[in-house]
Amino acid sequence: MLSKTKEVKSTRAAFGEALVELGAQNPNIVALDADLSCSTQTKMFGDKYPDRFFNMGISEQDMMGTAVGLATCGKIPFVATFAMFASGRAWDQVRNGICYPRFNVKIIATHGGITVGEDGASHQALEDVSIMRSIPNMVVLSPADATETKAAVKWAAEYQGPVYIRITRTSMETIFDEQSYVFDTKAKIIKEGKDVTLISTGETLIEAYNAAGILSEQGIDAEVISVPVIKPLDCDTIISSAKKTNKVVTLENHSIIGGLGSAVCECLSENYPVKIKRLGTNDVFGQSGHYKELMAEYELTAQKVAPKIAEFLKK
Numbered sequence: 001m002l003s004k005t006k007e008v009k010s011t012r013a014a015f016g017e018a019l020v021e022l023g024a025q026n027p028n029i030v031a032l033d034a035d036l037s038c039s040t041q042t043k044m045f046g047d048k049y050p051d052r053f054f055n056m057g058i059s060e061q062d063m064m065g066t067a068v069g070l071a072t073c074g075k076i077p078f079v080a081t082f083a084m085f086a087s088g089r090a091w092d093q094v095r096n097g098i099c100y101p102r103f104n105v106k107i108i109a110t111h112g113g114i115t116v117g118e119d120g121a122s123h124q125a126l127e128d129v130s131i132m133r134s135i136p137n138m139v140v141l142s143p144a145d146a147t148e149t150k151a152a153v154k155w156a157a158e159y160q161g162p163v164y165i166r167i168t169r170t171s172m173e174t175i176f177d178e179q180s181y182v183f184d185t186k187a188k189i190i191k192e193g194k195d196v197t198l199i200s201t202g203e204t205l206i207e208a209y210n211a212a213g214i215l216s217e218q219g220i221d222a223e224v225i226s227v228p229v230i231k232p233l234d235c236d237t238i239i240s241s242a243k244k245t246n247k248v249v250t251l252e253n254h255s256i257i258g259g260l261g262s263a264v265c266e267c268l269s270e271n272y273p274v275k276i277k278r279l280g281t282n283d284v285f286g287q288s289g290h291y292k293e294l295m296a297e298y299e300l301t302a303q304k305v306a307p308k309i310a311e312f313l314k315k
Helices: 011-025 043-048 060-072 083-089 091-099 114-119 128-133 146-158 202-216 235-245 260-271 291-297 302-314
Strands: 008-010 029-033 053-055 076-082 106-110 139-141 163-166 171-173 188-191 196-200 222-226 229-231 247-255 275-281
Touching: 008 011, 008 146, 011 029, 011 043, 011 106, 011 146, 029 043, 029 060, 043 053, 060 076, 060 083, 060 091, 076 083, 076 146, 083 091, 083 106, 083 128, 083 163, 106 146, 114 291, 128 139, 128 163, 128 229, 128 247, 128 260, 139 146, 146 163, 171 202, 188 202, 188 235, 196 202, 196 235, 196 260, 196 302, 202 222, 202 247, 202 302, 222 235, 229 260, 235 247, 235 260, 247 260, 247 302, 260 275, 275 302
Parallel strands: 029 053, 029 076, 076 106, 106 163, 139 163, 196 222, 196 247, 247 275
Antiparallel strands: 008 171, 139 229, 188 222
């Protein structure tokens, strides 16, 4: 399942490519964008299928409402904009217009997390997973690389109901092998271990995996679990691993409040309480800077994460 190469690919480009492929297979696939098609990569679909592409301008709320109208006519709308705007500016339309009646709308939220970089705190969605997973009927996906992004988009097209897919601005190292990877709602153990369970999603999965490598040099055997679907959460896999290690650490490019860490805490506190450490942005806003500098500043890199896990295990 894991890739043998360390090729760096854009998750946004993977989304655009998947959408074009879906468009060829299903004439009911349509795309809407809020004047960001070059950034979100819906431009690929627009160039190929101009009669099925709608640039709604800087009007995210109207875009969500229009997507609902298209869904009522049997279309499968893919709505793309930055995560900050999809989860914040258009929240009312997503909750009441899409999720309440459970319309078949797919929201592709690009530029999630602090790695939006130079655009700064106003554009760095650190709360979007918390917002979206709290809405009934919403499924929340957070793919970790280009392979998983393409598979997630295709899975969402087949799923009947609202889906929120969070992808990032940065290009990421390929983790999963494109030929063998199959997307489903299950969490995936990508490295087995016995001393601690390290759970991650999206952009920080590669950091978690690399942190496990650093820890192994210190004699710490970490199990690494990938969670591409934050809602509904695969509790069974997480509980099974927690029973083996009795210590759990979560890592995410998101606030530790309401995101993956909170979801894991909810799962384990009700089923198998163990010691848990949540790593992510610690109830703060982001700031402007190069994405690599920000990952280090907010201590989300493998080099910053590994010592925190080692210290957690000593307590």
